[in-house]
Amino acid sequence: MEDRSMERYEHNPRPEPVSESHDTVAYLGVRLPKAQHGEGQFVPQRDKYVDYIEDKFSLGLEKDIAVSFLQGDPVLVEGGTSIGKTTTIRKMASDLGWEVHYVNLNGATDVEDLMGRYIPNPDRRTVEDPEYQFADGKVTSGLRQEEGKIKVIILDEYNAAAPNILIRVHEVLDALNRGESVVLSEDASEVVPVSKATTKMVALTNPPGKGYFGREPLDPAQLRRWVYIKAPSDLPDDTFSYSTDALFTLASQMEEVPQEAFLMSRDTALLPEQLQEIPGIENILGKYKEFHKAAKKLVKERKVAADQPQPFTYDDRMEPRRVRDFVLAFYNGDVTETFQSALRYYYSNKLESDEDKAKLEELIQYVEYVAPQNVSQRRSADRNATAPVSAERPAADPESIRTEINAWRRVLGAEVDIQPLPASVTPEVRRNLERMGMELRFIPNLDLGTLDDLKRKGQEQFIDDLQRKYPNWRRYETLSDSEREDHSVTRNLEQWFWELAKEDRMDFPTMPGNWVAVETMPKPSWGEHYAPSRLTEKLGFEDRFNVTWNDANEAMNRSKRDILSEAGLRSGDVRMLNAVEWNLLANREGWGQTNTYEWTNTEARAAGDSLRVVVGYSDGGGAAYADWGSPGYSYDDGSLGFRVAVVLGP
Amino acid sequence: MTNTFEDFLKYTSSQKEVSLALAKDEAELTELIQALEKHQFRQAVDYSDLFKHITQPGKVFVAVKDALPKDMYDFIVQYPTGQVEIYDKFNLKSKLVTPSYKDVSVIFLITKAALTKTQESGFRILEQVGITYQS
Numbered sequence: 001m002e003d004r005s006m007e008r009y010e011h012n013p014r015p016e017p018v019s020e021s022h023d024t025v026a027y028l029g030v031r032l033p034k035a036q037h038g039e040g041q042f043v044p045q046r047d048k049y050v051d052y053i054e055d056k057f058s059l060g061l062e063k064d065i066a067v068s069f070l071q072g073d074p075v076l077v078e079g080g081t082s083i084g085k086t087t088t089i090r091k092m093a094s095d096l097g098w099e100v101h102y103v104n105l106n107g108a109t110d111v112e113d114l115m116g117r118y119i120p121n122p123d124r125r126t127v128e129d130p131e132y133q134f135a136d137g138k139v140t141s142g143l144r145q146e147e148g149k150i151k152v153i154i155l156d157e158y159n160a161a162a163p164n165i166l167i168r169v170h171e172v173l174d175a176l177n178r179g180e181s182v183v184l185s186e187d188a189s190e191v192v193p194v195s196k197a198t199t200k201m202v203a204l205t206n207p208p209g210k211g212y213f214g215r216e217p218l219d220p221a222q223l224r225r226w227v228y229i230k231a232p233s234d235l236p237d238d239t240f241s242y243s244t245d246a247l248f249t250l251a252s253q254m255e256e257v258p259q260e261a262f263l264m265s266r267d268t269a270l271l272p273e274q275l276q277e278i279p280g281i282e283n284i285l286g287k288y289k290e291f292h293k294a295a296k297k298l299v300k301e302r303k304v305a306a307d308q309p310q311p312f313t314y315d316d317r318m319e320p321r322r323v324r325d326f327v328l329a330f331y332n333g334d335v336t337e338t339f340q341s342a343l344r345y346y347y348s349n350k351l352e353s354d355e356d357k358a359k360l361e362e363l364i365q366y367v368e369y370v371a372p373q374n375v376s377q378r379r380s381a382d383r384n385a386t387a388p389v390s391a392e393r394p395a396a397d398p399e400s401i402r403t404e405i406n407a408w409r410r411v412l413g414a415e416v417d418i419q420p421l422p423a424s425v426t427p428e429v430r431r432n433l434e435r436m437g438m439e440l441r442f443i444p445n446l447d448l449g450t451l452d453d454l455k456r457k458g459q460e461q462f463i464d465d466l467q468r469k470y471p472n473w474r475r476y477e478t479l480s481d482s483e484r485e486d487h488s489v490t491r492n493l494e495q496w497f498w499e500l501a502k503e504d505r506m507d508f509p510t511m512p513g514n515w516v517a518v519e520t521m522p523k524p525s526w527g528e529h530y531a532p533s534r535l536t537e538k539l540g541f542e543d544r545f546n547v548t549w550n551d552a553n554e555a556m557n558r559s560k561r562d563i564l565s566e567a568g569l570r571s572g573d574v575r576m577l578n579a580v581e582w583n584l585l586a587n588r589e590g591w592g593q594t595n596t597y598e599w600t601n602t603e604a605r606a607a608g609d610s611l612r613v614v615v616g617y618s619d620g621g622g623a624a625y626a627d628w629g630s631p632g633y634s635y636d637d638g639s640l641g642f643r644v645a646v647v648l649g650p
Numbered sequence: 651m652t653n654t655f656e657d658f659l660k661y662t663s664s665q666k667e668v669s670l671a672l673a674k675d676e677a678e679l680t681e682l683i684q685a686l687e688k689h690q691f692r693q694a695v696d697y698s699d700l701f702k703h704i705t706q707p708g709k710v711f712v713a714v715k716d717a718l719p720k721d722m723y724d725f726i727v728q729y730p731t732g733q734v735e736i737y738d739k740f741n742l743k744s745k746l747v748t749p750s751y752k753d754v755s756v757i758f759l760i761t762k763a764a765l766t767k768t769q770e771s772g773f774r775i776l777e778q779v780g781i782t783y784q785s
Contacts, residue, residue, distance in 0.1 A: 045748045048732035081777040087731040094732070101744075102735045104727060106772055107720040113739050122741075135742030156727065160772055
């Protein structure tokens with residue numbers, strides 16, 4: 001199985017580095033909302049960025065900026081002139097339909113240019129009309145809330161700004177951060193409500209010194225208000241080489257990036273009160289605190305960032321809050337991976353050299369949760385509850401969760417939540433299951449919508465909407481001929497299947513999310529046989545072909561207690577997979593590649609008859625294929641088999 | 651760097667950055683202005699004027715004899731980014747333009763003395779411009 005899954009990994013399409021849906025754009029997995037009203041003179045025109053090269057460096061920069069945009073944090077990017085900071089932000093804004101309010105602070109000395117001032121009223125017609133009226137400055141116009149709009153304020157050459165401007169900007173940042181209103185002292189103390197959800201602040205700087213006259217280092221106390229990202233002064237050599245090739249059309253405009261470069265944001269952020277339910281949170285927090293102190297010491301003793309002209313520190317108040325917010329937005333079921341990603345973002349990103357980053361990475365690797373040997377990883381939400389203790393450590397190691405996350409990310413093109421394994425699944429249980437030919441898989445909780453959605457939209461639109469949520473789970477009917485034949489291209493069940501639900505000839509599928517032990521043997525081609533297994537014997541069959549659904553189901557019910565007992569489980573449901581479960585696993589395991597069928601547990605109804613959905617025929621769509629069969633008929637041509645799953649109880 | 655001013659002019663078209671021609675002194679600046687006008691370049695006196703010539707095919711130049719004004723610096727910095735926003739600080743209004751780039755030439759003509767003064771004031775235009783000419 002190990003080798004086969006690696007093979008599939010190689011052939012599976014990776015998620016697109018920049019992926020777009022109807023209402024979002026994701027940059028290496030960090031998903032940002034498009035503006036509802038994404039037009040107007042301040043929104044950069046999309047056609048101006050058609051030749052923008054999405055090389056590794058640009059994609060990384062977009063991702064880093066997207067994280068701060070998502071979190072509502074002001075972000076300060078320091079880097080050389082040539083790396084394309086402003087262009088990258090304008091390009092992202094053009095993707096998202098966001099307004100850009102740009103001001104270059106080099107040579108600007110007047111706070112009122114930013115915040116506004118009274119000017120003679122150009123519309124004055126009578127003496128009753130006011131002689132003067134207030135006109136917004138650049139920052140104020142970016143702060144004003146307008147329905148359906150999202151605005152980015154770019155403060156370019158921020159470290160060339162006059163001190164009085166910096167002070168005023170910091171007052172604005174503090175108000176945004178606290179979710180308070182900005183008081184315009186420039187306009188008779190007008191109160192302007194602001195929101196970091198709809199106003200994003202970006203400061204751009206060139207490195208102080210290093211030939212940039214007039215750029216003074218910022219006071220670290222001021223810098224702490226920003227998420228500080230230290231970008232290089234020049235493009236990295238490999239990026240320069242790639243983007244040059246791309247310009248000459250010798251390389252693709254979108255560079256391939258490894259899976260590890262992706263950071264998938266959650267569809268819904270966790271609530272702070274849910275943090276205590278994360279397995280290992282207390283343990284890893286202890287390590288994070290030690291990491292923070294050690295990282296601060298490295299900076300203070302100039303063991304890292306010694307040659308960076310812009311001084312900074314790791315702030316005792318800001319960094320923990322940011323790390324917490326990162327966990328809320330990006331927790332993926334693996335507390336170690338999530339924390340380490342946060343630390344790379346908020347700590348490593350402040351360092352310029354690879355050597356410094358390597359030093360900090362050693363500390364980051366220390367921030368790891370290792371489950372204690374005999375205590376369940378799953379902590380109760382009730383802090384006073386006693387953690388259940390089992391004789392052997394449950395098998396829900398972070399590796400299992402990571403494997404599931406990565407596998408479903410490949411199949412669905414989206415992040416799914418993976419629940420911890422039930423406490424009953426010890427390593428011994430896992431070994432028992434494997435002896436019976438079963439492996440553990442988490443079948444994710446998918447947001448399929450409702451039957452009403454399906455009836456209202458029709459099956460085509462309904463499946464397209466599913467594809468927006470899960471970009472790799474593609475509508476079969478839209479695949480090209482070559483894609484249909486390439487069974488590594490993941491696909492939803494064909495429209496016919498969903499039409500059954502729409503026409504009330506099948507119950508609408510539900511996907512609550514559960515761990516199953518499932519037989520993972522390959523589906524044989526016609527004329528071949530399923531590999532002999534302990535479970536086949538237990539069920540009393542010689543082969544899986546030529547068995548009616550009724551007989552297979554009855555055998556499973558009859559053998560349920562025996563199967564659970566041999567596995568070492570007290571509870572669990574023994575059944576065939578439902579059609580959607582089968583489809584998802586078929587996409588993952590490659591069951592759609594052969595020209596035979598399998599029964600599923602999904603019932604379909606026609607003319608008063610109860611039928612069962614059969615799936616998997618390669619020439620008819622493989623994982624997408626669905627038809628129905630009479631449960632009492634054995635289809636004796638050796639083409640219709642079945643597989644067993646144990647749905648694990650708590 | 652190109653060999654002749656005529657070569658330089660050929661290459662300035664459709665660039666995504668502003669081009670720069672450096673004159674030794676005001677006398678050469680005058681010569682270059684005449685040469686540009688001979689090649690149907692229009693002189694822009696301020697950014698509003700510049701805006702008129704960059705949204706469709708055209709040839710435009712700005713002559714700088716003293717330190718570069720701030721709004722012109724803002725123009726040079728933003729021109730490659732796909733959108734230029736200049737803030738009219740008298741009327742407190744933003745003016746925006748989207749350069750079309752295709753078949754557009756934008757040249758800033760500047761004397762060496764003005765360039766030195768500009769760079770010393772913190773406007774590092776040499777890092778922002780594209781192709782450059784000096785005799």
